[in-house]
Amino acid sequence: MTPEVLVARVFGRNPSEIGELTSPETLPEWDSLGHVTLIIELESAYDVSFSPEETMTMTSVGAIKQALQSRGAQW
């Protein structure tokens, strides 16, 4: 599953609505609770564990993909 598809699933959107620039500013569902849920789902889907600093910077789909890549995750 691509990060876009996962983000779409967590927030109940169509994958076509999600792009690199999708962020809490563009997606109202992506609030603080939504962010924690997203982190939990990303960690379980890609079998990675993010540091607290990373979780704070992962505030766009592009940033999420970067963080995933830096931990060697593939999709």
Added chain:
Amino acid sequence: MVPSEIANAHANMGTTDLIEALSRQPLAHASAQAVLSALSLVAPGACLQFLLDHEIDVIGAVSTRELSKIICTAMRSFTEDDAERRGYASEIMRHFLDVLSAEAAVDTLGALGIDLGPSGEAALERLLERFPDEPALLRIAIRVAQGRNDSTRLETLLTRLGLADNTPGTVAFAYRLRQLTVSAAPATVRVALVSSYTIDSLAAYVDLACRTIGVVPELYVAPFNSWAPEIIDEASGLRRFAPDIVFLSVSIDDLVPQLMQHPSAEALKTSGDAALERILTVVESFTRWAEGTPLVIHSFYSAFTGPLGILESRELISRSGWLAGLNARLTEALRTLPACYLLDVAEAVTTGGGMLADNPKLRHIASMRLPPQSLRSVAETYVRYVAPLKGLTKKCVVLDLDNTIWGGLVGEDGKEGIRLGNSSPGSEFVEFQEFLSSLSARGLLLAINSKNNPDDALDVIRTHEAMVLRESAFSAIRINWKPKPENMIAIAEELNIGVDSLVFVDDNPDEREQMRQLLPEVLTVELPKDPALYRSTIEKLPQLQTLSRTSEDRTRTQQYQTARLRERTKLSANSIDEYLRSLEIEVKIATATKTVFPRVAQLFARTNQFNLTTHRYDVGEIQRFVDDPSLRLWTLTSKDRFGDHGLVAVTLVRVASASWDIDSFLMSCRVIGYGIESTLLAYVTEQARAAGATALVGEFIETKKNAPANNFYARHGFRAVRALGSVQRWKLSLTTVVPFPAWVKVDAHDA
């Protein structure tokens, strides 16, 4: 070979070459299918066109699994989400719908775009019948329902999705969507979550768990770490929310922050005492304003172990010993308060298959404590409190015999051959029977509904040495070859309870399906295949939980057994009158006093059949009624020569004017047919006359279930004065006398 390898192998071939290659060999051949796979990657349109052109051959020659894979790949290989792809998707749907795998179907439907169109929606319906639990299909169906503003369907689908995919993202999505859409069903229970830590993500799971038992919740999550002011402050959000039930989770780590350090034994003791006092002060404040509203409190759980590691247990005050002591004292204190329950958080988390009660990472980044994997378990535990609160508690567990309470078939294996005893296979069934036997302590009944030769089965029940449940454990027995739903109705009639008060436990999926089809109001339990899991499955059922226990509950099985004896007497008596006299019925009528409030509240909550108005009142309201001089609340207890029925009838009467007004009049259906209701009514009229009243009025509010009370007022000389919809108003001029039934001995001692 994976598709990419096939594609590589054919990389030098163009689309035309590939199609050419296909025509040279029979489709059933593996190499032809490899070519098709390659084609699906490089030229998805041509590939799908080929499938459509050769529909008959393809279905005959290519396995559905392989075909689904090819279609999946093709659908994903279009470079653009364009009209060509949509066109193929709808054709594929038309021709290959019934052979597609769930994954291929989802990809093809996805290619149809946001608007599926009528044929796409019809295809979706058919696919949902084949794959009812496929999350991706459910998500598409949800989108369709959303587009159509079909909120009833949307709500059902969201519950199905939450159950099919229990991950935090999906459950939170379902919950969020529900809040955004106009609800089709009004909320039936108001649930508040109050906590010292972030518990918002639990709300979505509680919502889902409530809906799976048919309850529509309105949820309130108190602001972060404001548990004490939320409960104490009269202007708080919680107080304004007016909850029906409150769940309070306060972490001991929040109350005693020193726990992450290494406090001395003395400091531990002092801070433990202070923490306990703090929480009890808040709880006591709650019980003062919430008047009988159930409060469920998480037991104390610490994320930290003691500083000495494995040496802790040698300490005078070990960390775990200290915590256990604190929980014991909390339990004891809560027992003295009305409607307060301790929820063992470790048990809640583990019984539902969760793992831990604390997640260090989430505690740090989000002030959460419960790990996502445990939320479902905790929510399901919550619902065990919500179910009895909403009167969903069933009254009788109806059991199959073969492979349900013992292993094997007694008709084939014989009494000696069935599996039942102290070693496995067989010990699973003993363990299950022991649990079923304990249900009588909650006031629940057991019955048998089984297809066997009665002699074989009864011989096992009476004489098998390992049987726990003997004949006397069952309040009704139907062992015959009739359809089980028919037996179910007979059991309900014999026990004088509704069919919707029955739980059906049977290992056979066909019997379960038939029961669900014909008697959907029966709770048919989805029993796991493995008998070792029978006990825990039934243990977890929310519909077998009760919030209070009365002496009537403890002896109910016995009461129904004496009812059976009574039934036999009934048959031999010459006339009804003689029969009733032979019962030697004695009743006591009295104003309700504090000791009987729980039983009175239970009658108000549970009585459906002989209930004239079906108003539900809780202990707090009952207390107010008794304190109010313009109201009288009488209770009736009865017994006969076979046994004590306990407190079986209640009436609430407004006595402020010359015309007394019966607000509520209800009686346990166990004692219908003995003239007990007439006795209570005769008593009320006598009281009214003595007080100088001139008339007695009352309402009959028709419900689905209270037909037994239907002609009650007419029967006793009341005149109908008004009927508005399901509400009829009746009046009795007190010049008319309501006679006391001659066979009932009345003992009224009233102030």
